[in-house]
Structures are given as structure tokens and as C-alpha cells.
Amino acid sequence: MINSRNVSKQKKYTYGEIRDYSTSLSEALLKILRLEAEDVVAVISRNIPEFSIVYLGVMKANLIATTVSSSYTSVLLKLNQSIPDKAIDFHEFVRTKHDYPDIIPCSPNAVAFLTYSSGTTGLPKGVELTHKNLVVNMLQCFNCDGEYQTESSESYQEILPIHHIFGKSLINGVHIIGGKMICLKSFSQELFISVLKESNFGNILLRKKIFKTSTKSLSKVLSIQGYGLTETSPAVSQLYPSKMIEEEFHKGSIGKPLPNTLTKVVDPEDVKDTPLGPNCTGELLIKGPQIMKGYHKLPKETKKIISEDGWLRSGDLGHINEKGFLFITDRMKELIKVKGNQVAPSELEDIIRSFPGIADAAVTGVSHERASEVLRAYIVPEKNLDMEKFQQFFNGEVAKYKHLKGGIEILKSIPKNAAGNILRRELKTMYLQKNR
Template identity: 30%
Template sequence: MTDRPWLAVYPQGVPADIDATQYPSLVALMDEAFRKHADRVAYSFMGRDVSYAETDTLSSALAAYLQSLGLAKGDRVAIMMPNVPQYPVAVAAVLRAGLVVVNVNPLYTPRELEHQLKDSGAKAIVLIENFANTLQQCLAHTSVKHVVLCAMGDQLGLLKGALVNYVVRKLKKMVPAYHLPAAVRFNDAVAQGARGTLKKPGITPEDIALLQYTGGTTGVSKGAVLLHRNVIANVLQSEAWNDPVMKKLPAGEQPTNVCALPLYHIFAFTVNMMLSLRTGGKTILIPNPRDLPAVLKELSKHRFHSFPAVNTLFNALANHPDFGTVDWSNLKVSLGGGAAVQGAVAQLWLQKTGCPICEGYGLSETSPSVCCNPVTATEFSGTIGVPIPSTWMKLIDDNGKPVTQPNQPGEIAIKGPQLMAGYWQRPDETAKAMTEDGYFKSGDIGVTDERGFFKIVDRKKDMVLVSGFNVYPNEVEGVVANCPGVLECAVVGVPDEKTGEAVKLVIVKKSPDLTEAQVREFCRHELTGYKQPKVIEFRAELPKTPVGKILRRELRDKH
């Protein structure tokens, strides 16, 4: 193995390697948590606390229900919800039944949802009723046979639950009309399952735990196959990395984390939910991080120690007039990931909370964390830090040869126990992504210094990163090309103060009557919010190579 110069900067007590074999599966990890921490609060949501014991009971019943439908080990079950208590219950149920979780972004359009359900071959879906209308539009074209439908207030008790559901459905009108006659309500599914028994399947470290969908340079979303051992490794790596500050908690105080990132995103899935189960922590579920007054109002009721977020959220909160209503003094670690953290944001956050943002780096393909700044750092480094325990990283050139000079750019390549088994049913894409010696090619261009700190300087892929979400130009271009009146188009990322980057769409018109408003309306129907163009520009022609390939870089440079 390559020498690891970065071990010299590890904080005291952080091991060079972790033992990912200590659990045979994520189910074993969860069972241990339910047993050891039965009386503790697992999740806090809208003023209601859900205990570990309750999560255990509910997920066991839902797992028995899923098995009663005839779902067999290895079958895929999609989960499409914001951060509500039913999400962790559904994840635990799917895994305990020996099935595979398919995380779905609830804001997907019918077209995007259909692709993911068809590609994964999901046979069942657990979703919140707010997005039932989206499912209704594509259900017939998928292999989904069973639908479990949740409502926002399901787990809030009779009175409060009914009130919350009334507000969501009638006052805020957040549930468009839908028709899914065969759907079973979440609480009914749990009640049915409770009357049956869960048959415990034999699950090995090599079994698939989840399919985490990620775009590709081809614009087609691919499922990263994450095995039980991949996610276990990343949970233990993250725990070891955070330990130097988390062990400073007063004796007997329950570690508490803020989950404002969506649980369907691998960052929150592993670093909020799974890590919290491992440490017996409490997770504060934030269903809508865009509602800043509600986020701050919720946080003002809690003592919390860990806050994983993206640059845009740190920035929005720190600049909000209600920021001071929250007690930030117990915060031990602010983890920045998903997109580059801006220096100005990091400075403001440190000034206002006294807790520096610790920037890390990861991908869906790596469960996700591979690299992070030491949590003991007292200032923002502007780098993505060093590889975490049991992780190897190197820079390679276009021929796959190692780049050895400090500050010389190369593509970041990664190896470690958190690395996926490959892309779901795409051996060709898997082969393209790997080096001969088993490293994963990230598509990100980085530099490294003598101490082993990595910094990202560019992206090999033309991907646009909007608030931590990947937008692939090819996908957006493919959609816009179908808009009446468009001759050709190109998509690039442009800097944006709020979201880090935004989507810029350049169009050559086929019909002179085409307006910006028409294009925006078309995009609204076909693309989820973060993929929609913020800037639309019309041009007489697009810059191209002699072969006819569109020069995206030129479009970026002219912005």
C-alpha cells in the first residue's frame, strides 16, 4: 500500500485503520442500538420524541408487513420522504426484512422517478402523500406493486397528528390530489405487521444495503451499489474521526445531532442516521431546511453537539435575524460537505458559533466520506482535509499514472472499505470508473501538499453542484432539447452566491417566437427545482470544436 503521510496530522486517539468486521450487517448495528439504548430518544420531530424502543417496535412490525407481501431477500424497496420519523423506521424495516433500500429524492418529477424505479426494479415504495401525485403519473410504467403511504402527522399522536395533517393538506395545500387505490396507510401497514412475525433473514457483509443514485457524465442516473460492510465502515470511520471532540461531552449527556440535510442524501443517511444509531445519539429531524424561521425555532428547543450541513445552509442560518435565539455553545463539530465551503461563510460561522466548519469530501460511491479536516482544527483550512482511517487517496494523470509533485493537479482516486461494489447492472460504467489497482476515479481534479491535505481545484466532469446536489448538463440539455422552438442548447454551471453554483442554459432558437417564460415553464414540468436553469440566455450559435462538440468551457468563461 502507498505510504500515508497524512497519518502524521491525525489528532491524538484517531486510529490509522478501523475494523469494519465488528458487525456482520447494518441490521446487527441497529439491533445493538435498539437493545442498548431502548429508553433513549432516537428522533425528535415537531415536539415529539420517538424512543429507540419505539423505533425498534415500529420497524420490526413494518418489516414483517413487507415480508407478508411476498417480498424476498434482495428485493428493492424505494423510500421517498423528507426528514420525518417514518423515514428511519422505513429504512430499518427494509433492511431488517433482508431487502434493499432505494433512496429517492421526493422532489423528483414523474420522469425522474420513473427512471429510478424502473432502473432499480423496485417492487414496493414507501412515500409521503405530498408526492403521491408524482407516483400516480408514472406507477403504471414501473415494477412497483405495493405502495405504503405516509402522512406528515402519522407519528405525532391522534390529536396533534390530525391537526398537522389538516394544516398540511387543507391550509398549506401541500398534498396535490392523487388516486392510488391500492395504497396502504403507514399506520395500517404497521398494525398488520404487528400481528405477524418477522422472519430474520441471514444477512452477510457482502449483501446489498442500498442503491444510492448518482448522475453520470452520460446524464443517466446510476445506482451506486453500497453493501452492508461499506456503510458500516463509513459509520465507524466517521465515529473515529469525530471522537476527539465528541468524547469531551459531559458524562451521561446524550450526543445530539441536527439532521437538516435530507436523509435520502448519502451524507445524512450515514453521518446523521446510521452514525447516531451507533453512538446512541438523538437526531433532531428538520423536515424543510428552507424554512429558516422554523429551523431556528426547532433548534432553540435543544442542546446539540453535531451539525452536518452544506455551505448554503450555514450561510443562510448565520445571516438570519433569528440566529441568536439558538444556543450554539454546545456545538462540538460543524461538518461541511456536499459542496465547497466558502471562506467567508466559514469565517462568519466561527465568529457566531465559536465552532469552526470542518470541511470534508465524499461521494455517493463512497458511502460517502473519504476525506476530512481534523475536527480539532481551530480555523478553516480551505482544503478538504486528509483521508480518514483505512482510506487511501492519490492523484493520477490522464494515463492513470500517479502525480507525485506537491501542488501538481491530478484526478483524485480513492480506495477504502467504504467504496461501492460498483454501479447497479452497469459493469461497463463500473469498469470505466476504476483503475487497474482498484482505486475509484472521482472525476474531481485536486492538488495535495507534503502533509497529505487535499484541495479540489476543478472538476473533470462538467457537473454543476447546486447546494450540494449534482446536476449533469447532459440530462438537462436532453430535456430542454425536447422543448418546442429549441434548436440546440448547452448547460454550464455559473457561480452563485446562494447555492455555490447555478445552472445556466444557453439556447439557439428554432422558432423566433420562443420566450424565456415558455422555456422556464417547460423546465418546471420536466426538472426538479435544483436542476432548473437560473440563467437563460439566447444566442445565434454555440461555440464548438471542429468536430462539432459544444465548448462548455467557453460558455462558462463568457458568463
């Protein structure tokens, strides 16, 4: 374990320093820790500049990087455990020359990043993204008709968690244009506005042509609509500010597909996956060089989501209008989104059922103005349930964003279909009726 508690005392890094430090780290991982190609290195980090050094260093060593949310730390350390005494200091690794032979780059098709997604359904699965996937997706994003992606900017605000696939995508984007990234350890509107002022970023945007012909607000201009999945490295489509203002017919759209990306909407019940016509709702399928290699050690699950001819099932419902703009209208999958984090309800249901005295359980997401959704549990107890003890148990088993902030409701039974699958839509309807 590398102890990084004392990092970020140096508040900024140049690209030269990131290059040198990530090279030193890659050599240390191979020489001192004796890691070998395709070994997996887990990175647990808040939004700090040193993440780039570690992320690039791991991949340069031909190792596989995987990230874990820093909110898991208390769970991983069992709440009261400190960093082990034998942990290695981060700066010892990155600021020391290790006299290691030049590392020969691996195949572009080798796995570079292993991140976890629940896919269209079920428990989290390891998504294998190759070096080619990641590089191609960066080039796709920076070679479409957007207006901010082709030139270096004086600053680039990172407002997604770094461990998130879109957070890493933004980091890659900053690197490729040589931009300046400001990492916020946590997000608040006040902090974000103060950073905009200090970095002079607002003045940069005001000098853009878009403000000379439009009176739209700054928040409108800061918005870049897009769509993607962990399985697509992650970007599939983008819609930039000028397009949002100049063309009204795509209001609510997630944009057009990126270069070399094919999309089609099909009837989920159609085994032939025949494309539907314009404005017809169905499941969105995607094909392109950014599609993942597959799910780690799960060939059957991979076959379920990627067809023999390379089409990936998104699990999302939507349509394509007559102009070619994409729209997402609903989700087929049971996945719940909490502040950008994917939560598999089955994972939480297993934890709830493991508590003594609980016969059955179901978890759904309920709308929340700040978190998009929060989690709500429905519990069938075998006997009187000590709610305080249960919540203490549950909160000790999961990350904070997985806490049941949507409430807990006691039921006599969980609604299920003939196959035994939970009818979550029925639970959501019941909740809405009670909270009108």
C-alpha cells in the first residue's frame, strides 16, 4: 500500500513533472514491488492532482488500473483501522530514480483500465477497457464539431469524482489539449463559483464568440450535453453549447454520435435487432471502436450485452429524430444513479437480508433535487425490527452515498412477478401515490 495522506502539499504540477513522476512510479511498481504485466493496481483517491501521476504511471508500466471511490475508505478500513505502518510514502516512489530499463509499450489491445459497472442488470462486473479504447475515445471527443475541445484553455474545472469513468475521461481530455485542471476535493456551488473567479475562467468564456450573438446565461454555455456508458470508454455522443443555442429542434437531446460511432434504436423484443424509424422509442444499441473488450472473466455476460457483429446493448430506451439527434427517455436497467454513482439494488438487498430478522427486501431509487435519486428500502421483517440497530449495521457495510436517504418502509410482502423478479416499478408507483 502506498501512503498518500501527505500528498497535495505541492499544490500544482507541470506536465513535465507529471511525465517524470509517472515514469518513476511505473519503474518503482515493477522494480520494487515486482509487479508484472497485467497485474491490477487499485487506486483509492479523492479529487487531487496526484491522481494523474498514479493513473498514468500504472498504465505506463503495462499494469491494469482500477479505481475505488474514496468514500469506501471507512468501510475498507473497518472504520477504526489506520494506514498500516509499512505503507510506502508516495513521494518516495515518484521523486526517486529507480534505474530500470526502458519499458516496452504493450499491445494497444491490452487491458489498461478495469472499472466496475452493473451493465444492464445484476451485480457489478469488471469492464475491460483497452489502451486503444481509451485513446480512440479521446480522439473521437476532440474531433467532432464541438467548439471547446480543439484548443488549450487556461483552466478546466473537474467537477466529477475522479474515480468515476467520466471523471477519468475529463482528465484525459485535459491532458490531450495541455489544459490546466483544478481539482475540487468536494463540490459545492459556492466553491465552484469562487474557483471560476480565482482562475479567471469566467472571463475566458465571456470572450468567446458565443456571447457576442447570444444572451443565454453562463450556466447554459458551461453545459455540454453528452451520453455514454462505462462499457463505451465512456463517450457515445456529445452536444456543444453553440448547437444548443442555434438549433432548437434538438432540445433535450444528448447530441449526435461521435465520429466512427454507429447507433440504432430497436424493439427490445426483436431478436433480429431491426432498426426502428425516426422518433420511434426502443433500446439504444451502439457500435464503435470505443466498445469495451468485455466483462472480466464473464464471457456469458459479455455475450448478453455485445452481439456477434459488435453491437452493444445500452439498456436505455430512447429514439433518434429525423435530424439524427439522440434522445434518452427511460432506462430498461434497474440501475439507480446517486450523484453520478451507479448503485445495483440487488447488492444492497443482499446486505439487508443478511441482517437477523429480515425475511425479504427491495431497494428502489426515488427522485431527489440534488442527488438525482436517493435510495429507499422496502423491508419484510420476520419479527419486530430494531430499526436503529439495523441502520447502524447497514451504514457500516456501505459507502455514504448508498445510505437509505429515501427512507425505509415496512411491507408484508415484496411485489414480484411469476419468475420471482421484484416489480420495482410497482413500488415506485406506490411511493408516488403516497407522496402526492
